Every structure is written in structure tokens, then in C-alpha cells.
Amino acid sequence: MMTDKQKHLYVLYKEVDELCRKHNIDYQLAGGTLIGAIRHRGFIPWDDDMDITMTRNNWEKFxxxxxxxxxxxxxxECQELNHNFHNVIARYTDRTSSxxxxxxxxxxxxxxDMIDIIxxxxxxxNNKSWKQYTKDITLYSxxxxxxxxxxxxxxxxxxxYGFYRLKMRFQGKDKVLDNLQKKMFSYKEEDCPYVVLRWGGTPLLFRKEIFGDSKNWVLFEDTMGQAPDYISDYLVEHYEDEWMFVPPATEQAGHNAIFSLDTDYKVIRNEIKHFVDPEKQMKTxxxxxxxxxxxxxxxxxVKNFNILVSLKSKAKGFRDEYNNCKADINRAYENNxxxxxxxxxxDYIALQFRKDYFGRDNYNDVYKYRHPVLLKLPDEIADKVVLTLFNRNNISKAxxxxxxxxxKKAVTPYMLKLKRDILFFRETVHNTSIGKLVDAEEQSEYLYKKYPYSIGVIKLRIYILMKLGMNKYFHDINKLVNQGLKIYPDDGDLLKxxxxxxxxxxTEKLVxxxxxxxxxxxxxxxxxDxxxxxxxxxxxxxxxxxxxxxxxxxxENTELINxxxxxVIKEGKNDKVYSLFAFLKDKIRFLSDKYESTVNKVTSFFIAVEKENKLFLNSLLCEDYDELLKLEEKVNKLQDSSVKDLILGDILYKxxxxxxxxxxxxxxxxNTDNDKTLCILKYRFFSDLEKLDSYLEQVNFLRKLNIETRKEEEASEERKAIMRKNMFEQxxxxYKDSKTISKIYSKVSLIDKMFVGEEIDLTTMIDIIEEVGAYADPEVKTTPIVLGKRFRNTVDGPQHTDHNLVAPGDSNV
Structure with a gap:
């Protein structure tokens, strides 16, 4: 399901697509947009932009x-039309949004809101031309x-930079930038086997054959979009070999910007100008x-020298450590x-692949990527490290x-052989992706014979054999699956x-x-699948x-939700029906036409079994701020009761x-002993407990910047401990005091009643967070709708939570 932001981007994309089709202009989905098309058949769920690429000729036509x-x-907006535009990447932009x-x-x-066109x-x-292009495009940017x-x-x-700034003062900005453009964009397509994406942040170099003639089409949401000829090759070179894996939640990030679909960007910009003087800031x-x-x-x-100073002792520490456990290393190696x-x-791998050592081929870390620092190990150990990476499916790291x-001139003969085989592995993936399955099968057989304990090789060979015919290669596939499960018993790919x-x-019996x-x-x-x-x-x-x-x-499947x-209605499970409200009211903002009938059905059932609780129903469904104020006024006029306080709490939270x-x-x-009301309140406090969990997680994921010594590490942990304590106090x-927490949590059955009256400190709260499932209602753990979306608000603001679960029963509302 698309978010509101993605739906708006999709409208813009359809407009660009229509213009291109009308005038025979070729483009290609690129970056995260292409990953989304291949891995999700549409947008990456958390993505908030779209990228397409065009050749220079197609771009000029566009x-x-x-x-x-x-x-x-x-x-x-682009440099071709306006040198006062402040980006190298062109943008097809909606003027009415932000x-x-x-x-x-x-x-x-x-x-x-815009589509990026690169x-x-x-x-x-020629390495010389590539280096010169990078110098020129970064200067230009x-x-x-x-x-x-x-x-x-x-x-x-x-x-x-200073020289060109001076030239701009005397020759004018347009002339200087035009001359740079002529220099950078002077090579002819027919003379060049390489293309480079015109992006000052990280100009990416690719083989021209990867992009082809734009005759490859892929599904993006409900539209067929153009894509590179060799999609797999493009994504491997751009995002490395593991691009098909969905990243963990901590790495699912969008862009840092103020987004609004119904507010003109000029309104937001003018509001910000009350706090920032643009002219003064620009001069600064x-x-x-x-x-x-x-x-x-x-x-x-200087920065690199500081890293090198600490490098020697760290490398020596790892060499000594691995020398002491050499027998264990050799035994594990001999036993595969x-x-x-x-x-x-x-520990060595985690440290060596830190950004300040190996960098990343991305916007922020490209310098260290081009000037990496190596923690050198003895050749024998280094060979085992790189083989371990390969066999454990960290192919790009290997x-x-x-x-x-x-x-660094520290490569071993074994590493060079493994490099050739990794390139051969990528060629096998390439042949698989373009349908050359017979060739790919022969290549995967060679790789499997050489690396029978590589989980990546095993999975690739299974995939190829399945494509060639499961029945034909049944016994070979079964053998490979069983061998893979010995290595990774819970691997979902192998289980599938x-x-x-x-x-x-x-499949009906094994769903x-x-x-x-x-x-x-x-x-x-x-x-x-x-x-x-x-x-x-x-x-x-x-x-x-x-x-x-x-x-x-x-x-988000409408048929399944209905x-x-x-x-649930058939079995009279009204508490489960109530749990759908939080889920449905969130979705109805995006697909009201699909979910309206379902919401109406649930609402009718709700009213039928809980005729007294229409105000509570309103508090569940109401999202408009002005309507919340009116509802709050009505609730405040009611006779004091626990349900009144519960409904007020929901309104205040929103x-x-x-x-x-x-x-x-x-x-x-x-003020209540009613089991049903306490059950509702348990969910409310459970969400608040998750809020604390979110606070603590944020501290744990704080990036350690330039921590090179044990003393700095200890100082960092001390700062984290202080932050955790402050967050807990906030x-x-x-709750006023710690005894209130234990009293309330035990009454709603989040913790055992044996804790009543005890002081709850941060350590105890962390234990409660880890163990609360043992005391939570089974419905909380087994119903995906209830806890399918973890509560992750970190600052006060209008809240949309999934904790509205059941209706109260001890009310005269």
C-alpha cells in the first residue's frame, strides 16, 4: 500500500511517463525506485522519493x-534552464506541495514534491578521464x-574552487558554468564504453552495456516502467550483492525534509525565515x-593520521589474539x-568494516572508501577471514x-583466486537474471564443487535448478536444501x-x-513468492x-481483512473486532474507498453490542483536531468515572x-476494578512501555564517532548511561514515583502482583520490557493487528497509535 506521499509521487511519475511515451523519450527507473520495482513490485515501503535516469540525448529532448x-x-528545474538552480540533479516538481x-x-x-531525473x-x-570528470563535477556542484x-x-x-569563484566574479556565473559543462559533457556516446551518473555527491561509474537501449520493462505499482537491460548488474554495482535483502528497521530511513502535500512550499519557507536570515546565513x-x-x-x-596512529596497536592486538587461538581456528577450518x-x-570484521576504516561508496563516506585503512593480519589468517565472509554469504564484504x-599491496595468491571466483559468481547471477539458465547451471555446478559450504552458492544453485525444472532436478535440489539447512537450520529461503x-x-495444506x-x-x-x-x-x-x-x-489485503x-463477527469475538479500529482507521486515510465498507461493518457491529459506548467509539475513530476538542468538551461534562478518564486519556494522547x-x-x-476496563488500560500502558523501549533503543543505536581507545569507549558508555537515566526520569x-508504576502495572496485569509497592528503577524497567510478554494477554502476542506496528513516537505531538483495542464496560456513557 502506498503512503500519501508515495501516491503523490506516483502521480508525478505517471505524468513524466506519459510525456516520455508521447514523444518517444526513453528513461529508466533507478536507485531505490528500481529496487522497489524488483523487490516490492512498487515503492520500497519507507521510501519517500523517486529516481529515474536518462541518456544525454533523451534528456535534451525531455x-x-x-x-x-x-x-x-x-x-x-535544471542547470540547462537556470544556473540559479542549486542542484546538479534535475527535478520535475509540483509547485503546490512542500x-x-x-x-x-x-x-x-x-x-x-518532485521526481529526481539524473x-x-x-x-x-580511461582512469584519467574518470578522475578528471569527478574533479570537474564536484567543483561544478x-x-x-x-x-x-x-x-x-x-x-x-x-x-x-577559489580560482573559479574569482573567475565567476569577472566572467559571470553562466559563462563559467557553461564552459565547465562543455568540458565535462564532451565525449561522444559511440566512443565510450562507460557511463557516469551526473551527481556531484557521488558520481557513479557503470559499464554502458548495463543500461542498454531501455527496452526492458518492469512492473512498478500498476504501471510498466523502463529499466536497465542488466538490472542485476546495475543493482550489484550500485548496492552490492545483497541488494535483494530487506534491511533491518534501524536502516529503513527516508530523507530529512519537511513534507506536506497540501501546503505550498513558500508558506513553510516563509515561516522558517522568522528564525533564519537566509541572506546572512548564505554569506556565512x-x-x-x-x-x-x-x-x-x-x-x-591529519584526520587520517589519527586513525593510523591507533591502527598499529589494534592490528597487533588482533594478531596476538588469533595467534593464541590458532589451534581453534585451524580446527574449525579443517571441519568446515x-x-x-x-x-x-x-570483532575484527566489525572493526575493519567501520566507515572510518573502509568507508562506503555513498554520499558521506566516499573519501575513506577511496582511501581505506587496512588492519593487516598474517596471510594465513587473512585468507581464512575472506573465505569465511564468502561462505557466510557476505560476498560484497569479501x-x-x-x-x-x-x-595496499597485501593481497595473497589465495585472495586473487577467490576474487576470480566471486566475479564468476556474479557472472552466474547475471546469466541467471537474463535467462541463460543452461550456462548458469554449468557455472553454479563448478562453484558448488569448489565451495560446497558457501550458503550463497548453495542457494544460487537451488534457484537455478528450480527454474530449470523442480521435477527434473528433484533429488539434486533436495540434497542441496538439506545441506543448506545443516548450516542454517532456520533459513527462510531454504525452508521455502x-x-x-x-x-x-x-500449497493449500502448507500455507x-x-x-x-x-x-x-x-x-x-x-x-x-x-x-x-x-x-x-x-x-x-x-x-x-x-x-x-x-x-x-x-x-493490507482487503479481501483478507474483510x-x-x-x-470474528460470526463468532461474536467483539474484543477482536475493536482491535481492528486502530488498524482500519490508519489505512482508511490511504484507501478509504477499499476500507469504507469494512469500517462500516465493524462500526455497525460495535454499536450493536455496545450501544452505550458511542462516545468511546467516537474517540477511537476521530482524528481531526477540532473534532477532538469538541469531543473533549462533551466528555468533560460527564459524571466522573474511570471510563471518562479513559476516554479523556485517548483524546489527550491524540x-x-x-x-x-x-x-x-x-x-x-x-478508580476501577472492572476487568474489561483494566484490559483496555493494560494495552494503553503497554504502548507507553514501548515508548520507553523506543527511547532506550535510540541511545543504544547512537553511532560511536572516532572512538579509538578503551578510555573513550568507557566515556561513551558513561554518557549513554546518563542519557538512559534522564530518559527514564522523563x-x-x-507516574509521580516508582511505586506508582509497580502499583498500576500490577493492577492491569502487565507485571505480577508480587511487585506491588516495590520501587521500580531503570534496571527493573528494562527487565520488565524484556519479560512483559510473559504476563501480557495472549491476544497481544498472537494477533498481528494489535501489535503489528510498534509504537515509535519519541516526542510529544499528534499521535496515531494502534492501542485502541476494546470498549469499556463499566460506564454510564
Missing amino acids: VEVCKTELPDDRIL AVHSTQVLFDDVAG CYDYLPD DLINPCIVYSYRFGYNHLR FLRKKAFVMPFMSLWLV DFATLEEIFS MRYITVTEQ YQLDLECGGK NSYIDAFHNTLNGFTQL IQDIVTENLPNINTIFDAEKALSVLP KYVDL KGESKKAIESYIKATE WKAP
């Missing part, structure tokens, strides 16, 4: 078309955007940039026990390690293959087992248990007054 045929309230990024506060650029340029197969230092990331242009940026650029190289040398080797090498050792073999295409496999993999392709299997078997779902399990895989509602809301819930708890403020 610019000409947009001069006369843009829809109303749209604008194309997507105000931090630097856009200072500029007059149109800052509405042109790619051509380069000869620095000249058009004074708020960001692009060249710093590469260590380039420390003197050229320009002065700082003029000062930083000449001394950039010196600063990078790469899980143990991974555990032995885990390749990166070998590349850095080559750069095992189920495929077992059912022979008749729940497929769902279990779904929750044991991050592979987007496997997840899609299992979602398809569950969807096909929706007619066979006839129990609440099966429906709930299916909802954990298809939480079926679940019908099953208004963003979370402290007052908790105080109201506490009052409600103290969180518990509504």
Missing part, C-alpha cells in the same frame, strides 16, 4: 518538451550550491567554504565450521576486503524450497508453514487463527499531550 507541454502547477530540505530554506528554488554522461575506458562542500569527499579542488556558508577548501587536504591528512570462524573473527588488500519440494505445487518461512528471511524475492502463495489460498482460510497468521504476511472481520494522557489513564486505573514523570 527539456525541450517541458518548455511547452508541462501540466499545470509543474516545473522542470518537500523543503534543509539547504532549500536559503534558496528560491521551487521546493515542492542524466548520465559518457566516458572512455560546489559552485552552484554554497551550502555543501562536495569536493571534500574526494579530496579534490582545494585550490581550483560562503565564507566558511572559502576558508575550508584551501586547507581541506591538510585536514584530511565457518559459523565458528565467523564468531572468532566477528570482495571489498580483497580489493583493499590489493590496493523444502516446502516447494514437499507440496509439489499444491502456515510458508508463513513461518516468510518470517525467517529478509530476501525480498522469497517474501514476494510466499505472499503470492498466501494470496492464492485466501479462499481456503476459514478460521480466525489462520486469518490472523495470513495478516502477518498480507496486512474475511477476518466476517469470521492531541499530543501524552503526559496528561498517562495521568488520566492512571486515574482511571485507580518517561516516568506522569
